[in-house]
Each structure stands twice: as C-alpha cells, then as structure tokens.
Amino acid sequence: xxxxxxxxxxxxxxxxxxxxxxxxxxxxxxxxxxxxxxxxxxxxxxxxxxxxxxxxxxxxxxxxxxxxxxxxxxxxxxxxxxxxxxxxxxxxxxxxxxxxxxxxxxxxxxxxxxxxxxxxxxxxxxxxxxxxxxxxxxxxxxxxxxxxxxxxxxxxxxxxxxxxxxxxxxxxxxxxxxxxxxxxxxxxxxxxxxxxxxxxxxxxx
Ligand code: AMP
Numbered sequence: 001x002x003x004x005x006x007x008x009x010x011x012x013x014x015x016x017x018x019x020x021x022x023x024x025x026x027x028x029x030x031x032x033x034x035x036x037x038x039x040x041x042x043x044x045x046x047x048x049x050x051x052x053x054x055x056x057x058x059x060x061x062x063x064x065x066x067x068x069x070x071x072x073x074x075x076x077x078x079x080x081x082x083x084x085x086x087x088x089x090x091x092x093x094x095x096x097x098x099x100x101x102x103x104x105x106x107x108x109x110x111x112x113x114x115x116x117x118x119x120x121x122x123x124x125x126x127x128x129x130x131x132x133x134x135x136x137x138x139x140x141x142x143x144x145x146x147x148x149x150x151x152x153x154x155x156x157x158x159x160x161x162x163x164x165x166x167x168x169x170x171x172x173x174x175x176x177x178x179x180x181x182x183x184x185x186x187x188x189x190x191x192x193x194x195x196x197x198x199x200x201x202x203x204x205x
Pocket of ligand 1: 009031032033049051053055061081083
C-alpha cells in the first residue's frame with residue numbers, strides 16, 4: 001500500500017501518517033524530516049530555503065526520496081507526507097513508483113496559522129508538541145521524554161507560515177487533479193480519532 005497524505009501546515013497529516021504507519025506497519029516518510037535530517041554543506045543550503053518557507057529544488061527531493069524508498073522497510077509500502085507538492089514532483093514520483101491512494105486533509109488558513117504558531121519541537125527527539133492543541137507538553141516548555149526545552153521552528157513563525165500556505169494553495173490543485181480517481185478529501189477540523197476513522201474507512205471500509 002503506497003499512500004500519499006497531503007494537507008496545509010498544521011492539518012494533522014503528520015499525526016495521521018504516524019497512526020496509519022503503526023496500524024499498517026509500513027514506514028511514515030516525511031519529506032520535511034528527510035530534508036531537516038541532511039548533514040554537511042547540503043544541509044546549510046537546504047536549511048536556508050526551509051527557513052524562508054520556500055520549496056527545495058525538485059531534483060534534490062526526488063533523489064533523497066528514491067534512496068529512502070529503496071530501503072528494505074518500504075517493500076510492503078509507505079506513507080508519504082509532504083511529497084509530492086506540485087506537478088513537477090508528481091511526474092518525478094510517478095516515473096519512479098505508482099501510488100495507490102491519496103488522502104487530503106483540509107483546514108481553514110486561520111486554523112492552520114493558529115496550530116502552527118503553537119507548535120514546539122524537541123531539539124533532541126524531534127517530537128512535536130503544541131501549546132494550543134494536543135499533544136501539549138506535561139510541563140510547560142519542556143519535552144515529556146527528554147525533559148529539555150522545546151523550540152519553535154524558524155519556518156513556523158507567522159511570516160513563513162503564510163508564505164508556505166500561499167505556495168500550498170497554488171501548487172496543490174494540480175496534484176489533486178492528477179490523482180483525482182484516488183483521492184479522499186477529509187475535513188481536518190475533527191478530532192484525531194474522527195479523522196483517523198474516516199481515513200481507515202476510505203482505505204479498507
Ligand atoms: P514540512 O515539514 O512538511 O512542513 O516541510 C518543511 C519545509 O521543507 C517546507 O516548507 C519546504 O521548504 C521543505 N519541503 C518539504 N517537502 C518538500 C517538497 N516536497 N518539495 C520541496 N520542498 C519541501
């Protein structure tokens with residue numbers, strides 16, 4: 001089962017991808033995480049682009065993705081989060097591998113900005129908390145697992161979020177059009193359980 005999860009920042013796609021990954025026992029591959037996990041000179045270049053809220057060049061993203069999905073744990077499938085983001089990436093992906101289902105989670109822009117501006121991440125284990133929505137840290141400002149201070153991602157600041165949303169709306173239409181026969185559209189304003197239930201029904205109901 002090869003699944004794509006698409007949605008604006010803060011729609012909960014990372015959370016849903018993680019739930020699905022645990023249920024289906026296939027990896028959750030987040031392009032954002034792969035890019036943030038780069039090292040050396042390339043990291044410096046990529047970080048600059050990410051911090052501005054812009055898209056990293058497609059050739060680089062597909063190269064990183066190709067390497068990741070050729071690993072043993074992807075043999076039974078995977079859940080792609082944050083890729084493809086535009087038609088250029090769709091075409092690169094399709095020339096590599098065929099996708100079975102596409103899940104689109106939508107939320108209004110104002111909600112996206114609210115959720116993202118509340119996001120805090122642990123610099124060590126990378127777990128995402130939120131000061132407004134679940135999961136909130138048990139102790140204010142501290143990671144539940146590592147007990148160190150949480151930080152705000154540079155690209156989670158309001159200006160960057162607005163730019164990322166603009167790109168999202170502009171570029172996603174063509175992706176949805178391409179996959180229209182495989183798409184489920186879900187309102188992401190429900191609870192985590194409600195959204196997860198709808199996704200499961202769509203895939204296996
Ligand atoms: P995310 O963690 O999904 O919010 O992604 C964070 C940032 O990583 C984005 O704002 C982009 O700068 C970069 N990025 C993630 N996925 C892609 C992609 N498919 N193509 C280009 N850049 C990406």
